[in-house]
Amino acid sequence: MPQPLKIAVIAGDGIGPEVVGASLEVLKKVAPACGLTYETTDFPFSAAHFLATGHVLSDADIATLRGFDAILLGAVGGLPNDPRLAGGVIEKGILLKLRFELDQYINLRPVSLYPGIETPLKNKTAADIDFVCVRENTEDLYCGVGGFVRKGTSQEIASQTMIATRFGVERCIRYAFDLAKTRARKHLTLVHKTNVLTFAGDTWHRAFQEIAVEYDDVTTAYHHVDACCMFMVTKPEVYDVIVVPNMFGDIITDLGAAIAGGMGIASSGNLNPDGVAPGMFEPVHGSAPDIAGKNQANPIATIDSLGLLLRETGRIHANAAAVKAGERIGQAVRAATPRFAGKSLDRSGLGTDEIGQIVAD
């Protein structure tokens, strides 16, 4: 028998604990049916924990987390205008620290309109909105490179530098091509802004073209990020797999979440496909403090993220039971969503626990 899958759980703030709780109920049901054994360990990292202890996520915490197969994260973040949390202390201290320190260089974000879920777009169906974004997750404007000159004066200058390395870009593009190859349409679109970002964009574009030659069964396209946003609302059906740098990826995947029915639905995985460190799987939504504890949050995004966690971690570590459980959860979500037809976009209008139960059943 394989070792039990070790999952670190960072439930986080606001609705985090509720949606994580609902997803773990689903796991409890699906695991035995797939022969999956697992154990979970809770960690307190969150805005609330930071405010109470001054502790965000230390290097020692990262070392501890490396001992796990994967991390499930609910949501971290406090009240929008809390001055004690200004400057992205939680985002940078927890989310980005995990992504960078654990070298989770792929941020995988499926954009699929599920049965029964309503898109805000006219005349678009599940057949039109079914793509995956592969967002580079360890470079770009997210490196924190920059600074100030004469801060606080009328002569203040701030700089913020986007970094693109051949190494970082190439491994991300290769992952995207490999993914595109497994899909029915086998089509990959690079999204950037090469006509203005003539340095970083050139590194991406050259790498993309050079690597494309090795994948002659995958068709390719290039779209400027501004045009991509337009296409996502007017003809999302042009996309199959998108590969995109970190900052633009942040933007287009939120738009993707919107067209696929909103934040209640959007799942994501931050992963290192080489398996050198655990991946971190999280809903795209935030901690939504306004509805926390009210049993109103839609747990689908977290349940689906848990499905991704099992499937991707299982693939990386050749754990067939985990892959099976992950796929089972994906199917269960698709089978359950028609029950939400006509319910509101982000918040399902059903109880968090009730939705979890529907999927579990």
Add this chain to the structure above:
Amino acid sequence: MPQPLKIAVIAGDGIGPEVVGASLEVLKKVAPACGLTYETTDFPFSAAHFLATGHVLSDADIATLRGFDAILLGAVGGLPNDPRLAGGVIEKGILLKLRFELDQYINLRPVSLYPGIETPLKNKTAADIDFVCVRENTEDLYCGVGGFVRKGTSQEIASQTMIATRFGVERCIRYAFDLAKTRARKHLTLVHKTNVLTFAGDTWHRAFQEIAVEYDDVTTAYHHVDACCMFMVTKPEVYDVIVVPNMFGDIITDLGAAIAGGMGIASSGNLNPDGVAPGMFEPVHGSAPDIAGKNQANPIATIDSLGLLLRETGRIHANAAAVKAGERIGQAVRAATPRFAGKSLDRSGLGTDEIGQIVAD
């Protein structure tokens, strides 16, 4: 009698000459009725001109253009994959050169759903989609700051630097507050990504908060750019005026164009509100070489941009006849658009000349 308004016309490539032609027909009709005198001078700057002569837009050309009150530009750009035009040679050589050299620090982009025009969003009407984006136009990732290390090797690094100065940010934010003050809702939203871009975002956020104190009749909000893209498709009615740095502004205004009925409709003005140099007014769309010369392009975006040109240039130079003509064109466009109800999104299904004629009438 005031001097005639001197308009430099850069018709450009592809559909540029057609849409500019249609807009000048409208001007011919409206000017006498408003007591406006004007003269136009054609300039050949375009991708075609560059390919034929090797000449993009020189410093001497810029000096010549300074002698005009305003510039009307159709569209510049050649075929998408022409290697002779790689690296943004036309975009940087013409559009960005004009914006930067003429210090057109405001890029004004209205996002209004006109009567009869179809939005791709469900359940949204003209009342929901009616805002203006004030995009900073002379800083940010558009400065061209960056470079390569070990280009072409496996160790290649590219950097691309976003620049934000207090001077540049402040004048843009002040313009946006002044604009918000004139509108019914008096609401201004700053869009940035302060939780990740902790240098450039901080310069923007501090300036925004400090200047807000001077405008106590304007209510304010702050949205992250990813959330903004989501709101633009789920609840665009939250926006009245948006102020946004250059790169994010590029992205959200294309999305804005999409929700307001597509590129056939979206107008823009690049302007220096201090009047030290002429503004440049252009449709948001490109040169669309695939339909060039086929009398299929929708000239509304250019006609509306000409309306903006007259209104804004008239305001800056206290030319009441120009303001009146600009407003008249804006009204004529709104009166004409119901005629396009049910027609296709970007291309109106009516002839370019016919639409021009409808508006002119």
